[in-house]
Amino acid sequence: MAMDQKIDAEIVASILKGDVQSYTLLIEAYKGPLFNLAFRMTGSYSDADDLTQEIFIRAYQNLHQFDQDKKFFTWLYTLGINLIRNHLKKKAKDVAHHTTDQQFPEPQTKGDASGEGDFPSEESMKRLDENMRRLPVDWREAIILKFYQDLTFEEVAAITGDSLSAVKMRVYRGLEKLKQLMEVAKL
Amino acid sequence: MMFSNEEEKLARFRDLTEIMAKAPRQETPDGLTGRIMARLPERKATVRRLFRTPVFATDLTFGFRRPVAKTECAFYFLLIGFFYFVFGIILMIGLKSMTANLPVTVWLGIQPAFSLLTALCLIAIGVGLYVDGDTAVRVARIGTLLYAVLIILNGWIGIVSTHVPVAAFFSTTFSTAGVMMAAFLGIAVKHYTPEPISSQGVHA
Numbered sequence: 001m002a003m004d005q006k007i008d009a010e011i012v013a014s015i016l017k018g019d020v021q022s023y024t025l026l027i028e029a030y031k032g033p034l035f036n037l038a039f040r041m042t043g044s045y046s047d048a049d050d051l052t053q054e055i056f057i058r059a060y061q062n063l064h065q066f067d068q069d070k071k072f073f074t075w076l077y078t079l080g081i082n083l084i085r086n087h088l089k090k091k092a093k094d095v096a097h098h099t100t101d102q103q104f105p106e107p108q109t110k111g112d113a114s115g116e117g118d119f120p121s122e123e124s125m126k127r128l129d130e131n132m133r134r135l136p137v138d139w140r141e142a143i144i145l146k147f148y149q150d151l152t153f154e155e156v157a158a159i160t161g162d163s164l165s166a167v168k169m170r171v172y173r174g175l176e177k178l179k180q181l182m183e184v185a186k187l
Numbered sequence: 188m189m190f191s192n193e194e195e196k197l198a199r200f201r202d203l204t205e206i207m208a209k210a211p212r213q214e215t216p217d218g219l220t221g222r223i224m225a226r227l228p229e230r231k232a233t234v235r236r237l238f239r240t241p242v243f244a245t246d247l248t249f250g251f252r253r254p255v256a257k258t259e260c261a262f263y264f265l266l267i268g269f270f271y272f273v274f275g276i277i278l279m280i281g282l283k284s285m286t287a288n289l290p291v292t293v294w295l296g297i298q299p300a301f302s303l304l305t306a307l308c309l310i311a312i313g314v315g316l317y318v319d320g321d322t323a324v325r326v327a328r329i330g331t332l333l334y335a336v337l338i339i340l341n342g343w344i345g346i347v348s349t350h351v352p353v354a355a356f357f358s359t360t361f362s363t364a365g366v367m368m369a370a371f372l373g374i375a376v377k378h379y380t381p382e383p384i385s386s387q388g389v390h391a
Contacts, residue, residue: 020224020227023224023227024220024224027219027220027223027224028220031215031219031220031223032212032215035213035215035216035219036212036213039213045213045216048213049216049219052215052219052223053219053222053223053226056223057223057226057227057228060227060228061228124206125206125210128203128206128207143207147204147207147208148207148208148210150208172196175199175200175203175204176200178200178203179199179200179203182203
């Protein structure tokens, strides 16, 4: 998902030198994953849109603080996760109530990228999304980063700033809870 | 609940994780990039930012923030080499006139030669980096380490052998400055990149 770390660092250096247009390269590279992260976390298309814009603007304002020896996407995700957490806190109500403008993605093609298996049914995805929003925010974000965003446990830990064991604990506890919720929903 | 390994743990939730992995990605809204670019604030010139502006690759607060090109790396070695060269010449002339009628300790006597030798080595590394950066960078790494060790050793011998407070003070000062320059060169070598650094390469 991430562009080459060195390329990212060069783009950042170029922006800091005044080449603002180079920022489009970073936006293009990371807007998809970040938008999906925000969408999965909030369940709202318009909130995800606003948050994605906010994340990139905040990143631009703080670009001089980015340590170019580190991965840009980790830094960007950390910033994004913090903004999403603040957004969810500020809203202070269950995001499950936001179903009015919620759009569950329609499968674009049949089968996954590897060509194996079928797409999960819309019903099961919808049920999973709904149950996901009943999880505590920190469990939910760990699961989304790990499985929807396909990151490693180490990358999730680097983004959230938690220890590897804490991330694993959240993921497994979250999955356990999700499993229970899904089974209850089936009954 | 105990599991033997990660796979076993995950296998229990395979039905859920497969749904997540196969869930289609949401398309980003149209014109998102344009809207972000339009909302970007102008970067105000503050004193803090002025110091962080990478005129060179150097950041005055946090060392090097981006890769150091071979010409820049060579320049740093030549610059510090030139400093030692001038310092050695001054010591040579100064010591001759100051201590014409005074006994000079062995340590003090070899200081001009030490400075000139250091200058010679650093300039040689600088030239080497400029001519063939990839090969010379290994020598530069070892050379910088050796330079740091010699500077510390020289300072320590100076303090121990002179027994003159003023001489000990100057020895400590120059050693500290030398160590800082060695650290600076070390960071420059660490961030050395053989490739040309320009945003053009990124856009290509």
